[in-house]
Amino acid sequence: MRIMHTSDWHIGRSFHGNSTLPALRGVLEALIAQVREHAVDVVIVAGDVFDSAAPAADCYTLLTDTLVGLRDAGARVVVTSGNHDSAARLGFQARLLREGIHVLTDAAAVGTPVTIDDADGPVHFYGIPFLEPALVRTIWPGVRTQEQALGRAMEVVRADAAARGGRSVAIAHCFAAGVDPTPHLERDIQQGGLDVVPLAHFDGPDYVALGHIHGRQRLSDRVRYAGAPLHYSFGEQGKPRGSWLVELDADGLADVEWVELPVPRPLKTLHDTFEALLTDPAYAEYETAWVCAEYTDATPQLEPMRRLQARFPHCAAVVHAPSAARRQDGRTYAQRVRHARSDAELFEAFLEHVREGEGATERERELIRDTVEERSLAEASA
Structure with missing residues (x-):
């Protein structure tokens, strides 16, 4: 079985005030072409499908077009929700989707896999949506952190997989131990309650497809982040964009290959x-x-x-970003003005204040002297 692992599409996100929808549409069309080229059986989208809990209508259009395109390319699709998504909005139409497209957003159903067969038997796909601790305590009493929630979810996954037998794949959206953070993402992690999840929590499945980090990461042969398909900040520049092409054989994980996606604008x-x-x-x-x-x-x-x-x-x-540290003498603007003995020095005091210690250039001093002299002559002849 061939599986394409992608994540963090962030449909609807802007880049310094510019819409990314046209660029993302082009990249996702390239992804569809790769799915067809590599004869991919299953595409995984590991959370943060949308960038906000209330996406605009054209965001839904892009998602629908992409899911239909992936299905038409011959792949089944398994989608989970991330911390940017509204699980309710993303999952409300799950039962209305065409056969072969699965949107998994219910935390209570993490132990119920999407099972897909190949020549070697069944592969069980366990979709774990973003787990907000406050919302899953009714399922797992005593859960206080996302690390605890992921731990309980994976216990359920392992128990069900052991009972069913065969191969298994887990999908989650979290911040796992050992990952290199995406620049500017740490603040979101702290505010969103995404504490670090130990790698040992993901023991068991043949492959674990993670989302949330925007750059590709290999935590182990079987635990990986695919990253985002677009560069969404200057902190991500230079990092490759793409997805993991995962191959399972009868014994489990056989091979993992990185497949590059085009970068519309570097x-x-x-x-x-x-x-x-x-x-x-x-x-x-x-x-x-x-x-x-x-x-x-x-x-x-x-x-x-x-x-x-x-x-x-x-x-x-x-x-x-001045190349040299500016000089600071500790004087206030009032102190600078008091020590000025001429109009020219008054200008200098003003420039030193607004430029944080950097006074006039030599050319500026010449202009100041000429202006002051012209003013003095005009006043004398008035």
């Missing part, structure tokens, strides 16, 4: 002076990329985003 962080970012030919290759521009000038630039987008139309973020 991400690049550029770090240089503002002038170099605007003019250096070395950056020409990034003019069609998503760009995060970090300019190192000592002082902030006027309208940096507008000016950078003239060269990089897809510049999505601009950061002022």
Whole structure:
């Protein structure tokens, strides 16, 4: 049996204010083509199908088109809910879906697998939706953390799999021990209650398909994260996008292969002076990329985003990152003004204050002197 393990589609997510739906549609169409090319039997989507609990209508359209496309490509589909999904909204139409598409969102049903047969017998797919401890205490009294909830769920899975016999696959959405976190995700983990789940909790199944981390991760031969199909933050740039192609034989796990997905628009962080970012030919290759521009000038630039987008139309973020630490003498603005002995020094005091210790450049001092002199002459002749 050939299984394609994917996760974290985050349908409806924006990227610095830009819709990702068109790019994601293209990537998911490529996934459908890969399923057909590799004669995949089952596609797993391990949670975070949507990016929010209340997705827009066009998000449902993309999901429907993709599920139908995967089924038409010859694969059965098993989908579970993640912490970004609303289990109720994702699962409400489960019984209405066409044969071969399974959406598993009920925590009470983790011990009831989707069983799919191949030439070597049955394979039991146990879908574990995101388990919110407060909501599963009625099922497993005493559960206080997600780690405890996953532990109880896997006990149920192992017991049922042992009774049924044959091979098994578990699907979960969590933060497992040993994983390298996705940048900027740790805060969401703490606020969402996703504590670390020990790897030993996943003992038993022939393969464990995990979701939640946006980069591919191999925790063991049989426990892996597939990551997201798109880059959703600059912290993810450079990380490959794709899915795991898992092969089971009569004895269990036989092979796992990484299958790359196309990257519609690469991400690049550029770090240089503002002038170099605007003019250096070395950056020409990034003019069609998503760009995060970090300019190192000592002082902030006027309208940096507008000016950078003239060269990089897809510049999505601009950061002022001075290359040297600014001088700080501890003086307040009032103290700086009191010590100014002339109009020119008053200008200097103002610039040092707003620039956090960085005063006027030599050219600016010349302009200040000329302006002050012109003003003095005009007042004298009035």
